[in-house]
Amino acid sequence: MKNAGFGVRLGAHLLDNNIFKLLFIIPFYFISRSASEDVLRAGFSSIMLLIVFVFGVSIVIRTIYNVYFVSIYGGTLGKLAFGLKITSENKLLDKKTAFYRATAGYAFSSVFLYLGFIKILTNKDHSAWHDQLFYTNVTRVANSTAGVMALVALIMLNLILFLTSLSNFVNAEVLAILNNLHM
Amino acid sequence: MIYILQSNLLCDYNINVMRTRDIVKNSIYISWDHKLLWIFAVLAGLTFSNSFRIPNSSSKNNIKKDLQNTEMMLEDANQEANVLGASTQRFIENPKDTMRQIFVTSGEAIAATSVTVTVGIMLAVFTAVVTRNWARGAFVSGVHKAVNKKKYTLGELSTNGRVMMVRNFKLGVTIILLLLGAALLSALLFTATAAIATKVNWMLTALVVISIIVGMGIVWFYLISTTVFSMIFLNVDQSRVKDALGNGYDFARANAxxxxxxxxxxxxxxxxxxVCMLAAFGLLVVLIGGLGYAIFGLVYKFSEVTAYMGALVAGIPTVFVLISIWALTKGLMSTFKYTVLIYLFNDVRNSK
Known part of the structure; x- marks a missing residue:
C-alpha cells in the first residue's frame, strides 16, 4: 500500500498542533476575561506559573498521547481525522516502536531544518526518515474531509480565543493607564 | 645485520605513516559521502567536547558567570525601564522582586507546577538518554559499514541502534564512573605528592609535578582510547560490555x-x-546580520513597530537555520573522527 502524500500528513500534523494550542489558549482566555488592573499587578506571576504549568503538561501529555494513540488506534487524532493509519508490516505499531518513532524518529527527522519530513515530498514512496528508521508506513484508509473541516474550525477557534484574550488584556491595560492619569 | 634491521624498522615506520595518511584521506571522502551519519552523530552527542568531557570546576564557573550575567542583565533591564512605557515599567522596574513574586504566589500553584515540570524534565531526560544511546549504536554500525563499503538502509542502522541501546547505556555509565574515579585519583595523587614535595625543596617539587602531569597524560590517553575503542568493539561485534571494555583496553595498549x-x-x-567552517560560518553571520541590519534601518525610518516586528519574525528562523548548520558541522567533524578510528580498527583487524 502506498504511503500518504505530504499535504495530507501536514494537515494531520497541523490539526494535532491546534488541538494542543487549545490547551494553552483556553486558560489564557479565562484569565483575560477577569483581567483588571489588580489582576495585571498581582496576577502576572500567576500567568507565568500557568504558562510553565501548561507547557510542562503539554510535553508530558503529547508524548504519552502520541505513543498511546498510535499503538492502540493506529494514529493520533489528527491523523485519524485525516483518514491516515500508521502501520508496520500491515500491523499496528507496538508501544516500544511507537515511542521510538515519536522521540528518536522525530528528533532525527527534525535535526536539520525538518529535512526528514520534507523527504515525504521527494521520496518516491512518500516515506519520511522516521518511517524508514522504524519500517513504518502512513497509509490513507479514508478520505480527509472530516480532518479538513476540523482543522479549519480549530484554527478559527484558536484565532478568535487568542485575539479576544489579547484585546481583554489590552483593554484592562488601557483602563489601568487611564486610572493612573486621573489619580 | 644492524643496517638491515634499521632499514626494516624505517621501512615499516614509513608504511605506517602512509597508511595513517591514507586512512585520514579516505575518511574525509567517506564522511562527506555519508551525510545521514552526521545526523546520527549529532543525536549521539559524539563530539570530543561532549563524550570526553572531564568533570571539573569550569562548569561551576560558567554557572557563576551566567548568574553574574543575569544580574547584569537585570540591572540593564532596570535602566531600560525608565525609557519604556509606564505599564511595562511596572513589571520590570524591579525584576528581582517580580521573579521572586512568580515563585511565591501560592503553595498549590508552585507544588502543581513543580510536579509537572519535574515529570516533564524526567521524561525529557529519559527521551534524551534513549535517543542518544540508540543513535550511538546506529552511528557506529553505520560508519563501520561505510568503511567496509557495504550498503545500508536507515532501518538497518536503526535496528542495530535499538539492539545495542541498553548495552551502550551501560557502557556509558561504566565509562563515566571510570573517568570520575580517574579524575578523583589524579587530583588526590597530585595534591598529596605536591604537598609532601614542597616541604623538601622546590627542585624536587617541580620534578614531581612534571612527572605527575606526564603520568596523568598517559593514563588519560589510555582511558580515552579505551573509551572510544570499547564503544567500537561493543557495537561492531555486538559483544558484552565487560568484553568490549577489555578488548578496547587491549587494543589501545597494543596500538598506542x-x-x-x-x-x-x-x-x-x-x-x-x-577554521574553514568557522570562517564560512562567520561570513554567513556577517552577511545575514549586515543585510538584516540594513533592512531594519530602512524600515525603521518609516515604522518603528514594523521594524521590530520584522526583526522578530525574520530573526527566529535565521537563528534556527544557523543553529542547524552549526550542529551539522559538528556532526561532520564527529563522523570524520570516528571514521578515522573505525578505519584504523579495521586496518589492525585485517592485518592480523
Whole structure:
C-alpha cells in the first residue's frame, strides 16, 4: 500500500498542533476575561506559573498521547481525522516502536531544518526518515474531509480565543493607564 | 645485520605513516559521502567536547558567570525601564522582586507546577538518554559499514541502534564512573605528592609535578582510547560490555604508537576543518546580520513597530537555520573522527 502524500500528513500534523494550542489558549482566555488592573499587578506571576504549568503538561501529555494513540488506534487524532493509519508490516505499531518513532524518529527527522519530513515530498514512496528508521508506513484508509473541516474550525477557534484574550488584556491595560492619569 | 634491521624498522615506520595518511584521506571522502551519519552523530552527542568531557570546576564557573550575567542583565533591564512605557515599567522596574513574586504566589500553584515540570524534565531526560544511546549504536554500525563499503538502509542502522541501546547505556555509565574515579585519583595523587614535595625543596617539587602531569597524560590517553575503542568493539561485534571494555583496553595498549600518530593527524585535519567552517560560518553571520541590519534601518525610518516586528519574525528562523548548520558541522567533524578510528580498527583487524 502506498504511503500518504505530504499535504495530507501536514494537515494531520497541523490539526494535532491546534488541538494542543487549545490547551494553552483556553486558560489564557479565562484569565483575560477577569483581567483588571489588580489582576495585571498581582496576577502576572500567576500567568507565568500557568504558562510553565501548561507547557510542562503539554510535553508530558503529547508524548504519552502520541505513543498511546498510535499503538492502540493506529494514529493520533489528527491523523485519524485525516483518514491516515500508521502501520508496520500491515500491523499496528507496538508501544516500544511507537515511542521510538515519536522521540528518536522525530528528533532525527527534525535535526536539520525538518529535512526528514520534507523527504515525504521527494521520496518516491512518500516515506519520511522516521518511517524508514522504524519500517513504518502512513497509509490513507479514508478520505480527509472530516480532518479538513476540523482543522479549519480549530484554527478559527484558536484565532478568535487568542485575539479576544489579547484585546481583554489590552483593554484592562488601557483602563489601568487611564486610572493612573486621573489619580 | 644492524643496517638491515634499521632499514626494516624505517621501512615499516614509513608504511605506517602512509597508511595513517591514507586512512585520514579516505575518511574525509567517506564522511562527506555519508551525510545521514552526521545526523546520527549529532543525536549521539559524539563530539570530543561532549563524550570526553572531564568533570571539573569550569562548569561551576560558567554557572557563576551566567548568574553574574543575569544580574547584569537585570540591572540593564532596570535602566531600560525608565525609557519604556509606564505599564511595562511596572513589571520590570524591579525584576528581582517580580521573579521572586512568580515563585511565591501560592503553595498549590508552585507544588502543581513543580510536579509537572519535574515529570516533564524526567521524561525529557529519559527521551534524551534513549535517543542518544540508540543513535550511538546506529552511528557506529553505520560508519563501520561505510568503511567496509557495504550498503545500508536507515532501518538497518536503526535496528542495530535499538539492539545495542541498553548495552551502550551501560557502557556509558561504566565509562563515566571510570573517568570520575580517574579524575578523583589524579587530583588526590597530585595534591598529596605536591604537598609532601614542597616541604623538601622546590627542585624536587617541580620534578614531581612534571612527572605527575606526564603520568596523568598517559593514563588519560589510555582511558580515552579505551573509551572510544570499547564503544567500537561493543557495537561492531555486538559483544558484552565487560568484553568490549577489555578488548578496547587491549587494543589501545597494543596500538598506542599508531594511535598517537592518528590522533595528531586527525586533530590537525579537524582543526583545519574547524577554521574553514568557522570562517564560512562567520561570513554567513556577517552577511545575514549586515543585510538584516540594513533592512531594519530602512524600515525603521518609516515604522518603528514594523521594524521590530520584522526583526522578530525574520530573526527566529535565521537563528534556527544557523543553529542547524552549526550542529551539522559538528556532526561532520564527529563522523570524520570516528571514521578515522573505525578505519584504523579495521586496518589492525585485517592485518592480523
Amino acid at each position: 604508537h599508531r594511535l598517537v600518530k592518528t590522533y595528531l593527524l586527525t586533530a590537525a585535519v579537524t582543526l583545519g576543518l574547524a
